[in-house]
Amino acid sequence: MTQYSLPDLGWSAYFRAQVSPDDAARAVRITSVARDRLFVSGPDGNLTLLPPPKTSTAAFAVGDWGIMTADQQRLERVLERQTTLSRRAAGTSAETQLIAANVDTLGIVTSCNADFNQARLERYLALASGAGCLPLVILTKADLCENAREYVRQAERLSPLVTALALNAQAPDDVARLAPWCRNGQTLALVGSSGVGKSTISNGLTQAHLATQGIREDDAKGRHTTTARGLFRTVHGGWLIDTPGMRALRLAGTADGIDAVFDDIAQLARNCRFSDCQHDSEPGCAVQEAIAQGTLSPDRLVRWNKLLREDAHNSAALHEARAKDKAFGKMVRSVMQEKRRRNR
Structure with a gap:
């Protein structure tokens, strides 16, 4: 045992x-x-x-x-969690779905091909920052890419919080480079789309043998996906949580994490003339001035606003759902108390 x-x-x-x-x-x-x-x-x-x-x-x-x-x-x-990774549940449900708890480092796995997506990475980075985890971007299929270093630079430019590395998940020596984040009781969780190599990395770190399949040539995605979360001992003395591929990561309650990832915009916004500046056409907008000067991409501003709106909407929906549940529970208890009173 x-x-x-x-x-x-x-x-x-x-x-x-x-x-x-x-x-x-x-x-x-x-x-x-x-x-x-x-x-x-x-x-x-x-x-x-x-x-x-x-x-x-x-x-x-x-x-x-x-x-x-x-x-x-x-x-x-x-016990009270040190870090909590969660999202708004998929579908129309206004519930929070727990992903993992007490994670030290969130390994965001993508690949050096068509799966690489800045907007998706920013979403995962906001999740990590909001949860209090260290973000680590793991770029797989480096051996199949002519310039893997460029993908690393793109990932690191997204936020000063990011550490990124490119590797071949099939090569044991490459996977061993993840040892600093999963040794001596530390916990590393892997998240990302299906087929980007999470299970292959998990195999290398734990010496387990999860079934994996090849890559479809038409869309550069794998067929295998992890279907359940589990905590596994790594060969380096720490722990690994391999999560199922997520088709949608709906943020809620992560406004601080979003601002941390988009710290460049948050800093600029503090210099706007008006405290309620929408960074659109208001006079004295420091954000729009940065865009005009070419020091800030307009697409990055669009992505920041989109994540903030989504987070606010999902957070409000969760709050409303909890309030309704609390009111319904109170009504049920009141009805039961009245029935007991009448039956005395």
């Missing part, structure tokens, strides 16, 4: 400060989330736990730390 100490699993002073010594003895980390149960790892090995009573497993994320009951049958509570 595989057993890891709490520090091996990523336990730090942040989590230790939240518990008593007795609770720390029952601390576990969630490695996978199923429909009705949680898979965890701790000093006692790998265990399967039920969630707390009246709590759905949707409330938990891979990477969460929690305290289990003394009989090791159920998770008693989850």
Whole structure:
């Protein structure tokens, strides 16, 4: 049976400060989330736990730390997360979907071909910054590109927060360059489109063998996609979370992260004549002046405004949905109380 100490699993002073010594003895980390149960790892090995009573497993994320009951049958509570990766759920649902928790570095995987997309990268960078994770852009298929360094430069120009590297995911020595971000209990999460090489990187870092398929020549995308999230031990002593390919990443509650990624525009906006400047046609707009001088791309301003509008819309929708749920719950409780009163 595989057993890891709490520090091996990523336990730090942040989590230790939240518990008593007795609770720390029952601390576990969630490695996978199923429909009705949680898979965890701790000093006692790998265990399967039920969630707390009246709590759905949707409330938990891979990477969460929690305290289990003394009989090791159920998770008693989850600890406050150091970082939280989430998005607005796909479709028309006004819900937040957890992606992963307590991630140190978000590895944003794209490739040196048609998959490279600045707008998508900025979206993932805003997610990382809003969550408090270090962003790492991993450019795959470098061996199939004539000038991989140009893709690295494009990625690094998107934000001063970015570290980018190009590699061949099929080459063990190249994948080993990711070791600094997944050793000594550190957690690296991989996100990106399907077929860009996330599973191949995961194989190299964990020595696992996830099924992967070739690349379609017509669109430079792979056929394989990870279908479930899991926390896996890397050969470098840290942890890896490989997420399913995301067709849509809808941001919510990440306005600060967006401003951090677009810090050049945010800094310019502070010098506009009017505090409520829309950076369109107002006089004294420092942003438009930068565009006129050629120091700021107008497309970058468009992408910044688009992300801010989307984030505001999704955040408002989530807030409204929660308010409706709270009001409905209050009404149900009131009706039940009235029924009990009448039946006395």
